[in-house]
Amino acid sequence: MILDVDIAILGAGTAGMSAFNAANKVTDSIVMLEGGAYGTTCARVGCMPSKLLIAAAESAHQMQLAPAFGIQLNNGYKVDGKAVMQRVKSERDRFVSFVLQDIEQIPAQQRIDEQAKFIDANTLETSSGQKIRARNIIIATGSRPVIPTQLEAAGDRLIVNDDVFDWDDLPESVAVFGPGVIGLEISQALSRLGVRLRLFGRGDGVGPLQDPEIKALALKTFNQEFPLMAGNKVNSISRTAAGVEITFVNNEGYEITEIFDYLLAATGRKANLDKINIQAAGLKLNERQQPEFSPETSQCVNADGSPSPIFIAGDVAGFRPLLHEANDEGFIAGSNAARWPDFQPTPRRTPLAVVFSEPQIALAGESLAQIKQRLGDDGVVVGSMNFSKQGRARVMQQNQGMMKVYACKKTGQLLGTEIFGPRAEHLVHLLAWSIQQKLTIKAILALPFYHPVVEEGIRTALRSAAAQLKKQP
Structure with a gap:
């Protein structure tokens, strides 16, 4: 038996929920499919838990600055790693609970807790074999961390940012690879909380900075607080009895070896397209094998260049992988799919x-x-x-x-x-x-x-x- 609906949404993250809410104002013939955990990347492992960790780090840093303001800490201060992580996790769970409450407001008949893949541009099949025929399909499957092959040598001590927020205590040392947004934020926070930290990067990248003068100043400034190894060669990585052993060339040109408790890979994210049989959707894919689409409509393009009945939103689209952009894209996709085929482009906000x-x-x-x-x-x-x-x-x-x-x-x-x-x-x-x-x-x-x-x-x-x-x- 085939389930016929107006709109099927793949993914219940920020973009998927936004698409559902927008489309639901026009039609209730919608199903939202989610094969993983509910709760959004932002609430579970992204924006919110990282800011909780940063808030603790900022508090510790203010203690370090106190003497410069004439405030003496005669007995010093102590970072209680277990208490830090307990607050991070409890507050994180609170934010996730708010998202789950929103999910629970969606009628059960409009939610399918299964992974689904394309059969063709208008047909999906769930992991249990249920077929769904939809006038329009919205892809909002999000993204996940990418781990370069070289880092896999760290074995069971290789982690991604998602894993940090499940720690019960702070480790003694961490080597972070990738000075992008995630790597930079977590590196500085851990360093300020007393974790021995070294951040490795390729080239001269520092977060999203592009201006050469500002980038050079940022590199110099961060290195005054913790070592940010921009462009330094890493000769070897291995898992030893003591932890993760990394041999690299330092800023003075000398080869040195250090051992860390963990190696954190903050080396980017990839779109979750590999499990939905995207090739069967008949879409035109770019060089990153992501669907081409219009940011103003969220509408995808067929392989022959014609408009597709499929829309895409959020991190999986790869346009601007940020929560507020995912929310906007979800709204655009949901509104346009509900009004198919009569809809208008929506101007995007300033980046x-x-x-x-x-x-x-x-x-x-x-x-x-x-x-x-x-x-x-x-x-x-x-x-x-x-x-x-x-x-x-x-x-x-x-x-x-x-x-x-x-x-x-x-x-x-x-x-x-x-x-x-x-x-x-x-x-x-x-x-x-x-x-x-x-x-x-x-x-x-x-x-x-x-x-x-x-x-x-x-x-x-x-x-x-x-x-x-x-x-x-």
């Missing part, structure tokens, strides 16, 4: 990304490279400011970092920003809103700035850009 390190990293709008590609090298002005002399940042003893803003040379419109500095999570929102509103440098500078606040740094950077605009003939 926005934050890394919760300290100093924080934040980006919004277009990168400098993207702007130059579109407007030419002479079509952009770059304003900058250094936090070392910024008043409020110095008061807080957080005066490290740099901000850059990018504007159109012809119109003065703000197009992008890159920040490495204190409270960047707040600063970047103001700039992202300004970019989406298509404000000019002049218009933003006419807005109020209080004193003394970190936001004054935005004004300094904007004034730097405005001075260059005035120099135009």
Whole structure:
């Protein structure tokens, strides 16, 4: 017997839930299939547990800074690893419970707790053999960590970020591979909590930073706190009785060997497409073997270039793998599938990304490279400011970092920003809103700035850009 529905959704994460809620406003002929654990990546192993770990680390770091403010800790302080992880896990479980409550509100007949794969563009088959025929199918199967073959030599001491949040206690030492967002956040947090830490990376990558000057400053700044080995050669990795033995070339060019309790692979994620028989869907795939789709409609493209009845949303799409973007994509996919075939493109919000390190990293709008590609090298002005002399940042003893803003040379419109500095999570929102509103440098500078606040740094950077605009003939 075949189950006929209007819409079938593969995956019950952030994107899948958003798609279900949007589509359910139009039709109740929907089934959502989930073959794994409910609870979303963000709540279970991503955004929320990582911020809980970072919050504990920030508390410990403030203790370290206390003497500089004239506050003496005569008896010192102690990090109770078991208590740290107990709070991380209990609060994590609380966040997950909220998601599960939302799942439980979905009628049982609209939920199928099974893995499913494509038979064709309109037909799915579950792991138990149930066939589902849908007018439209939404792929929202998420992603999972990728582990390079070289790291597998760590054996049973090889972990991914998901595993960190199941620890009962903090280990003595961890080697982290991958200085992206996840690797950077977890590395600094563990280091501040007293874990001996070394972060390995290829090239000169530091999180999502792209500006060479800011990237170099970030590398120098983080290395003052914990070793970030950007581009250093790793000669060998092996599992020994003592732990994970890693031989590498240090920043001075010497080969050294160190032993760690764990090797944490933070080396990126891959789309969960391999278990859904994506080839049977007849879609056009890109070089990463992910379906090509329109970000404004979430609609996939058939192999022959024609529009497909299949939509895609969230991390599996690989467009902007962030929770707020997954939520938007799910809404777009669910709304459009429900109104099939009559729907309209939805403009995407200004790109926005934050890394919760300290100093924080934040980006919004277009990168400098993207702007130059579109407007030419002479079509952009770059304003900058250094936090070392910024008043409020110095008061807080957080005066490290740099901000850059990018504007159109012809119109003065703000197009992008890159920040490495204190409270960047707040600063970047103001700039992202300004970019989406298509404000000019002049218009933003006419807005109020209080004193003394970190936001004054935005004004300094904007004034730097405005001075260059005035120099135009």
